[in-house]
Amino acid sequence: QVQLVESGGGLVQAGGSLRLSCAASGRTFSSYAMAWFRQAPGKEREFVAAISRSGVLTYYADSVKDRFAISRDNAKNTVYLQMNSLKPEDTAVYYCAAREGIYNSNGALYNHWGQGTQVTVSS
Numbered sequence: 001q002v003q004l005v006e007s008g009g010g011l012v013q014a015g016g017s018l019r020l021s022c023a024a025s026g027r028t029f030s031s032y033a034m035a036w037f038r039q040a041p042g043k044e045r046e047f048v049a050a051i052s053r054s055g056v057l058t059y060y061a062d063s064v065k066d067r068f069a070i071s072r073d074n075a076k077n078t079v080y081l082q083m084n085s086l087k088p089e090d091t092a093v094y095y096c097a098a099r100e101g102i103y104n105s106n107g108a109l110y111n112h113w114g115q116g117t118q119v120t121v122s123s
Contacts, residue, residue, distance in 0.1 A: 001026065023076075
């Protein structure tokens, strides 16, 4: 079992940057592929980025590619999402998620979720 706690959200102007963190409990963090998802008001949850258990492989939604970067520090049980060149359409609650095995963009395959952190980008 793993518990996830996100932090780092906030209000930022368009073009700005934020770095989200997701701290995981437990001693088997490196067994989990990790991902970030987001959900804007009135919209369905959408995939943002994923990272393999080792951190070598990453995968991004087209909408954030070249602007966002996912990374992890297995020694600190933490996964990060560096968000640059933020746009108003990036406004959403951001969730980190974990699953044992291979990373995936399908949220239904993740069985551990954090509570989310709000990101608001003003124009």
